Amino acid sequence: MISAIFEQFVEASPVSVMVRGIMERIFEPKALDDLFERTATKQYTKELLFSTVVGLMSLVVSGIHPTVSAAYKALEKVVGVSRPALYGKLNGMEAPISQALVRHSVENLKPVMAQFQLETSEILPGYPIRITDGNHLGATEHRLGVLRDHRSGALPGQSIAVLDPQQKLVLDVFPCEDGHAQERSLFPEVLQTVKPQEVWIADRNFCTRSFLFGIAQRQAYFVIREHQNLPWQALTLLVEVGETETGKVFEQKIQITDEIGASLEVRRVVNQLHQPTRHGDQEVAVLTNLPAMVADAMPIVKLYLERWSIERMFQVITDTFHCELNSLGYPRAALFVFCMAVVAFNILSTVKAALKTVHGVAKIESGLSDYYLVEEVQGTFRGMMIALPAPLWQPLREMSVEQFALTLQQLAASVNLKRFSSSPRGQKKAKPKPIFDPKHPHVSTARLLEKKIKDGKKNKRSP
Numbered sequence: 001m002i003s004a005i006f007e008q009f010v011e012a013s014p015v016s017v018m019v020r021g022i023m024e025r026i027f028e029p030k031a032l033d034d035l036f037e038r039t040a041t042k043q044y045t046k047e048l049l050f051s052t053v054v055g056l057m058s059l060v061v062s063g064i065h066p067t068v069s070a071a072y073k074a075l076e077k078v079v080g081v082s083r084p085a086l087y088g089k090l091n092g093m094e095a096p097i098s099q100a101l102v103r104h105s106v107e108n109l110k111p112v113m114a115q116f117q118l119e120t121s122e123i124l125p126g127y128p129i130r131i132t133d134g135n136h137l138g139a140t141e142h143r144l145g146v147l148r149d150h151r152s153g154a155l156p157g158q159s160i161a162v163l164d165p166q167q168k169l170v171l172d173v174f175p176c177e178d179g180h181a182q183e184r185s186l187f188p189e190v191l192q193t194v195k196p197q198e199v200w201i202a203d204r205n206f207c208t209r210s211f212l213f214g215i216a217q218r219q220a221y222f223v224i225r226e227h228q229n230l231p232w233q234a235l236t237l238l239v240e241v242g243e244t245e246t247g248k249v250f251e252q253k254i255q256i257t258d259e260i261g262a263s264l265e266v267r268r269v270v271n272q273l274h275q276p277t278r279h280g281d282q283e284v285a286v287l288t289n290l291p292a293m294v295a296d297a298m299p300i301v302k303l304y305l306e307r308w309s310i311e312r313m314f315q316v317i318t319d320t321f322h323c324e325l326n327s328l329g330y331p332r333a334a335l336f337v338f339c340m341a342v343v344a345f346n347i348l349s350t351v352k353a354a355l356k357t358v359h360g361v362a363k364i365e366s367g368l369s370d371y372y373l374v375e376e377v378q379g380t381f382r383g384m385m386i387a388l389p390a391p392l393w394q395p396l397r398e399m400s401v402e403q404f405a406l407t408l409q410q411l412a413a414s415v416n417l418k419r420f421s422s423s424p425r426g427q428k429k430a431k432p433k434p435i436f437d438p439k440h441p442h443v444s445t446a447r448l449l450e451k452k453i454k455d456g457k458k459n460k461r462s463p
Contacts, residue, residue, distance in 0.1 A: 014414040016380040021396040026108045091330035095175040098339035115405030134183040140329040155179025156334035168349040177331035226285040247273040251297040317341040354408040369422040
């Protein structure tokens with residue numbers, strides 16, 4: 001009977017089964033609790049396990065439960081501690097633990113995605129791409145005592161994320177509890193993770209001498225937009241080398257000198273735009289230490305445009321997942337929720353990778369809606385967990401990576417893509433300025449509808 005119920009969910013909502021199966025593997029309780037014990041410095045486990053907190057918050061971040069309080073009420077027996085104890089655990093969650101959770105998800109999902117063997121062209125063959133950008137968490141409610149006397153927005157923290165655009169996985173997050181701290185103070189931590197042959201793409205805020213030199217010293221490469229305050233000396237004149245859809249492309253060699261006198265020769269690629277950017281910039285200058293034989297000026301311009309993939313990632317975790325809970329004012333709790341949303345994004349990327357192997361890359365990338373995928377899981381998950389208790393999911397956790405990847409592909413074959421197709425908006429039409437009469441700030445909807453009908457009838461009668 002239980003097996004038959006499981007098959008019904010596989011048939012009715014294979015996407016939900018895929019998501020739950022992935023969660024079963026990356027949220028394996030013992031592995032999570034071991035991660036907590038290795039990473040925590042001040043926090044300790046008394047009654048509430050870290051794995052229990054992760055399981056509960058995954059349901060909140062995914063929108064399966066609307067709030068932490070609602071999730072606690074639904075899982076009170078499983079949680080086993082009081083509500084204040086749960087919030088105390090969240091509020092004290094150390095930033096390195098949140099970071100370790102993101103890294104843990106990548107360690108478990110990368111081998112699965114490697115089994116899919118997707119036939120996609122590499123962005124730059126032989127050179128792993130890493131896109132990085134910072135993100136400030138939105139202002140929270142003024143629930144904390146220290147905030148009640150302030151009308152200004154309360155910033156609970158910020159972070160720097162690192163995205164692999166090929167696999168659509170967030171590889172790392174560098175959280176910071178101080179929402180007003182300079183983002184560049186996190187650069188030394190980021191540099192420690194740079195590996196040889198990697199190509200790091202970033203906006204102009206990352207264009208500092210220490211960051212550029214740090215990447216080069218690690219035998220890696222950068223494609224970073226030039227900051228106007230960066231000092232450099234021209235070695236050659238700016239020469240036109242071609243034209244793209246966005247504008248003419250020029251290139252020159254320049255030299256950057258750091259504080260101790262060391263020098264670095266880089267290429268400066270300038271795209272003079274046909275249309276200015278939203279900030280009014282007429283040109284975009286990009287600095288790179290990639291050899292010209294690896295990528296000349298034209299590919300460098302296209303390579304920098306890959307940076308927008310991390311902006312899309314931030315949009316997904318903001319619009320589709322709940323990466324910011326404005327009721328959680330403590331920085332550590334807010335950053336933990338953000339990292340949980342990043343893990344949710346990685347799970348979604350794995351589901352979409354499995355779908356690509358069955359239905360084709362183009363169909364998934366151009367016509368699939370993240371919103372409808374997540375909405376399907378939200379609508380099915382609670383009932384599925386009641387009907388299918390935890391022991392039934394145990395085999396998915398114990399499968400080999402090869403078996404699990406094959407299972408995901410089999411489930412993906414049952415997905416009806418029409419249910420999750422995106423609905424692209426048509427071109428926006430210019431609208432006339434709305435009518436407003438200060439003497440009559442309100443209108444009657446019924447009267448306006450009646451007038452529209454009468455006007456329509458008059459127009460039909462007129463020759």
